[in-house]
Amino acid sequence: MENTAPQLFKVTIDNIEVEVAPGTTILQAARQIGSHVAPPAMCYYTSLKGTGGKCRACLVKVTAGSAKDPRPMPKLVPSCITTVQDGMIVENTVNEQVLETRKGVVEFLLINHPLDCPICDQAGECHLQDFAFEHGRGTQRYEEERRTFEREDIGPYIQLHMNRCILCYRCVFTAEQLTNKRVHGVLNRGDHAEISTYISKAIDNDFSGNMIDVCPVGALTDKTFRFKQRVWFTKPVTAHRDCEHEKCSGKVTLWYKGEDVLRVTGRKNEWGEVTEFICNTCRFDKKKTSDWVIEGPAKVSHHSVISANHYEKKAIPEFGFKQAAQQYKQIDDLPVQLPEGEKKPVGIVVRPDSK
Template sequence: MPTMEVDGKQISWEGKKMILQACLDNGVELPHYCYHPGMSIVASCRICLVEIESPDPKDPAKLVRVPKLVPSCQTPAVPGMKVYSKSPKAVANQKAVMEFLLINHPLDCPVCDQAGECYLQDYSFKYGRSESRFDENKAKKPKKDIGKHVVLYSDRCIMCTRCVRFTREISGTGELAVFGRGHKEEIDVFQGKPLDNPLSGNVIDICPVGALLDKDFMFTQRVWFLKTTPSISPFGSGGENILIQHNQGRIYRIKPRFNAEINKWWISDDIRYGWQFVHENRLAELRVADAAHALPMAWEQAEARLEQTLLRSVSERGQGSTLLMLSPFDTTEEMFLAARYIRKVDPQAAIGLNMSRIDGQDQVFTNPTTGQVTYTIRADKSPNRSGAEKMRRHFGDNIVMFNDLASQIASGRYATVVLLADAIGHNDDELAALLSPIANRIVLSSRPSRLTGQATMVLPVCTWAEKSGVYENFEGRVQAFEKAIEPPEPARAAGHVFWNMLGMPGTYSAAQVRQVMADHGLSEYAAVSIPVHHEKVELMEFSPL
């Protein structure tokens, strides 16, 4: 493995790397603004300039100092090279770049949403001067509404062009461009063409300063109050890795979490802004319909009533009279426990699965120059259909297909249905009409709907952000996620309900369920955990802007 020396520290790398990326992979910080590992290298911000000594091609044992500073983001790492980012010349450049960037930058930190996660703030402290020498009037630029989700503060922009390159190379839509020259240069959209592509929110993430801000998040919370929890997107079958940022039991925003094999640095706007349902229109009580009345009750009573209903149904109608309907929005652990409990009560119980919501076809984004696929929005909006199918196969006999349900229900086969409702409904009315002939309709749901309205028993359960577990994406990748916030009372995880009803020892946890699953022949779940991803880029190539 090749090595080089950076400010006296030996670092190594694999493959073809630029100096900057090799340093970042080894935890060595070099200041940078315009560089992003997912896009082309333009070397325009100049703050990453370093001094280097490189092996002489004629005499590799001899190091030759390059007479001028070089951009570390654009200079390939060479074995035996020495890099100086703290030499007098490199430090003087860092201070000069920061001074130039701050000439027209407003002192907006107290009111800027980027404060606390701003590269300009951090680098001003680490690499800048303690005071400004600029006494002239600053050039003032307008605030612009450039799209459905994004607002542009032009006077805060440092012209790194990350956002421009994103719309050209990742989304391929090209809404943003650089207009003007010199101090009048600014980012803007083309007339009549707002920034409204399905990936537009990513420009907020990659902006290193407070120029591009999220309309949804603006002025709602200071970032240093936010707590961050790794999670998996519940809005599609892609299995995108995300971060839930929350405070005091409320979600404030969703950010992408780097995964080189799935979503890299990006997420779609559907994922970014789809979380509001967690805090809206939630079920407020456990309810059992008794004759003409709806009776609220506690969890212990509800669990006892549920078991009595199931046992009475099997006793009166025989085995095979129970139908369990799984949801591809629930975790694999929850479906495992639900199926195990229902089959304990009724060994011949049928297991069905709600149909997926399919929105047209997969939407594929490519780099117009290279043709490389940059991101895909999956048409299948079910986050755990693969896990649900696996659970149905695991429990074997008496699997019922959705298209066969109508005829079986019409024949009077089922006396009781236990339904794990989709967290994000798409066919509630159809499903309610389909299941209405069944006498006992037990619905576990996070939200009111026609299904809960006609249910004989309603049990409020958690959304994905309020529980931990695993989802399995369309490729069969099993990925774990953590609980971010506490659920509103009286909701609890569906897995918790069936854990208690199975009489399992100890406190319910998804990790403990996975061990039980492994003991029952599902060994692939034993070692599933949340990986700590390091943004390590295996190969860096130049591509035209």
């Protein structure tokens, strides 16, 4: 009998071998290995077709194209849209060039970002926060004025903060693929490009709320949850209900504060992505415990800031150490010609939890 099992491709990512089906992207292959080698993704969204390739956060180095043609690829490639070949060797976290480029991408995304995390509803579950925290340089070189936009009202449920937007186009794809008619898009070009409805037309269709879930930053936030609570003070609980809307999965996460449901969102997986979308009725109108069948407490695994309702303590010292180690090295290796009689500067590392 003929072997009908699909041929699997062997891929090596950061010296870890994995077997994946043909047509898998490098990013998905890396995610199969685990979060420690998976490249960050700011614009790619698994459940939305056509996303990816824009933010350049997931650039990786391909050191061997395939077993047949082991030449390295000349440029860094976006792992979210590059499919694997048999025998491909990919370097992500072990390649200096990749890490340096990623630092640059963080910097580019942040130069026009308002950095208003203290008053932003997304703080604590923001992908840009995570990305900057894990891959950024921790300091700022941008001295210029940031570009700003006029505030625009796009509908009764969704608040648009264009200043925070990183133009990932996810919400555009969401509206295109989940709703009957897309009424918003990207206007203008360059760093003046903005998400807009052009004629301030209210976005009102049954699935528009999913734009809030897919938005990686605080550009699109829930008006019914606005300034109610910091997300890390709320308690996530998974729940479901039989929704009459045929396209709605009815599977949600309820965010509690005490006895009150403060907001309802789709269920996000390990990568912060919603795979089963919900309708606006479930999201905005069903805010009583009695509307839902409670399944149990939800675990937030991906995010560094919010994690099961407490700060991940270990993340901060590690980041600090990295920073301190770099700075220390620089001071130590400083090839300065000191005037006579002056002493060489000394670097000191202080741990935040040192006694």
